[in-house]
Amino acid sequence: MKRLHPNGKAENALLAFCVVFLWGAAANVDIGITGFVMGIPFAIGLLALLHRRSWRFITATVCLAFGPLVGAIASDPPASRLHYPTLGAAVEVPAGWGYVNYQSEAGKNYLASPERLARPRTGGAAVHAFAQPLSLRLIRVETTHPDFVLHYHGILEDARGTRYDIDERELLESVAMGLLWSPTLAGEPALHRPWLHWLGNLMYWPLAPMAPFILF
Known part of the structure; x- marks a missing residue:
């Protein structure tokens, strides 16, 4: 199998994929603490893909991927206006x-x-x-x-x-x-900000193999 070049488009796409799913773990408020657990495989994949990149690229990517996750763990999502913009109503x-x-x-x-x-x-x-x-x-x-x-x-x-x-x-x-x-x-149609709701739903990814049986 041909090894991907570290700057290849396919590897960059995988990097972006891992970052988005780590954002999903940070955005998750519906599934509870398991949302962070479901993001672990993507954290491991991201670190594996970064091992031959420059330190500047690694620093920027890690901050971009893990910054929101650390912030979510340290915060109280049920009281967050980021998730629920109508709080205080x-x-x-x-x-x-x-x-x-x-x-x-x-x-x-x-x-x-x-x-x-x-x-x-x-x-x-x-x-x-x-x-x-x-x-x-x-x-x-x-x-x-x-x-x-x-x-x-x-x-x-x-x-x-x-x-x-x-x-x-x-x-x-x-x-x-x-x-x-x-x-x-x-x-207002909902209390949860829609795009964060759908981003958090990425943490249902373990159920993806069952989707055909659920949807059809």
Whole structure:
């Protein structure tokens, strides 16, 4: 087999491929810490491809590839405006809305509409309705994976520091329908910045062999 020249187009393409997938590991917030683990093969491949390059090229490439990854590890993605540009949005909740506590999830307050308050899911639910309108602010966006399906949750906080959890879809649909008031969230299709969402999805690459069975 003919050895690739260190400056060959094919090797440069492989370098770029590894860099992009390392960016994917840095952008991942959906799969959790395993996103960094899934980026390890591309880190090894990148270092192997760099071993005969000039030190300037190596330094520039390593900073470009690993800088975002180090920053992502050191940061708190659920509270990052880079990932979630609408963080800080004010949300006005009318009287009649409230929250639900479940015995199985102590300390969690699930923000709920009057309709949801009337029929909470089973599990020792304690229902609380707001007698007056309440001003909240979006401070975090967290992810869960029940049944291996990704869900985003907005974390809203009041002036006293009490936090309320609400599903992304319910939050955005309620704002769109005028049930909640938030000029910042009005018209927003999602809380996660789209290009970072798709970049992070590269960390699903181990599932690529199963794609034909999933899609067809």
